[in-house]
Amino acid sequence: MARQGARARRAERALERQLDYQRAKQKSLTSRKLELVAGWELRSRRLRARLSMLQPIGDDSRVLEVGSGTTGHIFFFGVKDGVGVDPLADHYRDLFPEWQSRARTLAVGGEDLPFPDSSFDVVISDNVVDHALNPRRIVEQIARVLAPGGLLYFTVNVHHPFYNAVARSLDSVRAIGVPLEIGPFADHTVHLTPRAAARLFDNLPFEHVEEKVDFEKARKGLAKAPRHPGDLLKRVFYKNAVYELIARRT
Numbered sequence: 001m002a003r004q005g006a007r008a009r010r011a012e013r014a015l016e017r018q019l020d021y022q023r024a025k026q027k028s029l030t031s032r033k034l035e036l037v038a039g040w041e042l043r044s045r046r047l048r049a050r051l052s053m054l055q056p057i058g059d060d061s062r063v064l065e066v067g068s069g070t071t072g073h074i075f076f077f078g079v080k081d082g083v084g085v086d087p088l089a090d091h092y093r094d095l096f097p098e099w100q101s102r103a104r105t106l107a108v109g110g111e112d113l114p115f116p117d118s119s120f121d122v123v124i125s126d127n128v129v130d131h132a133l134n135p136r137r138i139v140e141q142i143a144r145v146l147a148p149g150g151l152l153y154f155t156v157n158v159h160h161p162f163y164n165a166v167a168r169s170l171d172s173v174r175a176i177g178v179p180l181e182i183g184p185f186a187d188h189t190v191h192l193t194p195r196a197a198a199r200l201f202d203n204l205p206f207e208h209v210e211e212k213v214d215f216e217k218a219r220k221g222l223a224k225a226p227r228h229p230g231d232l233l234k235r236v237f238y239k240n241a242v243y244e245l246i247a248r249r250t
Helices: 002-028 030-052 089-095 135-145 161-175 194-199 216-223 229-234
Strands: 063-066 083-085 104-106 120-126 146-158 206-214 241-249
Touching: 002 089, 030 146, 063 135, 089 104, 120 135, 135 146, 146 194, 146 206, 194 241, 216 241
Parallel strands: 063 083, 063 120, 083 104, 120 146
Antiparallel strands: 146 241, 206 241
């Protein structure tokens, strides 16, 4: 129970940190907004084209993004009735109305999706579940709302086991009343390893079509001059590699 309580506090703090970050980001976007939107549109069109090679995606396809955030794929995916869910959706609609209005969004977490079974043809979850309270529960909910034959596009950042071990140790320190927060260990609710990310799908009705771990994102961080001690840690214990899965609901 103590461990669950610590994870719940981490999840709540992760949302607070994310909202603070996006408020600051909103103030800095003015001069580059058109350029950035064009980039997000291109990114999402490429994902749609990639998935369409496996299964046709029409403008009337039912598409859900779990964790649509501020600039999720769903806002630029080009379908008529795209839906995004995110705990901070109400805030994001106010901060970024220009493109948030392109899709219907609901302020809910992925652990309890408010949709009937088999409601969607495509579900997207891009770098989301490790910021939530219960990643496995989110994946179970995705399996429930995705129609048989439907496609899932899923990514999550994965890390060396070191980060999870330290984060849990810091939970123990906070449990005795020491308000200690260290950035590299506070930016995720859980720090999944590649194996732990893959195990989220154990015994669920998915056929894995493409699956990989891409360490390129983690390597790019090493090419830059260290800005803080966390960057030095990454040279020994990799952080923010990308586990990617495309799967079909069986």
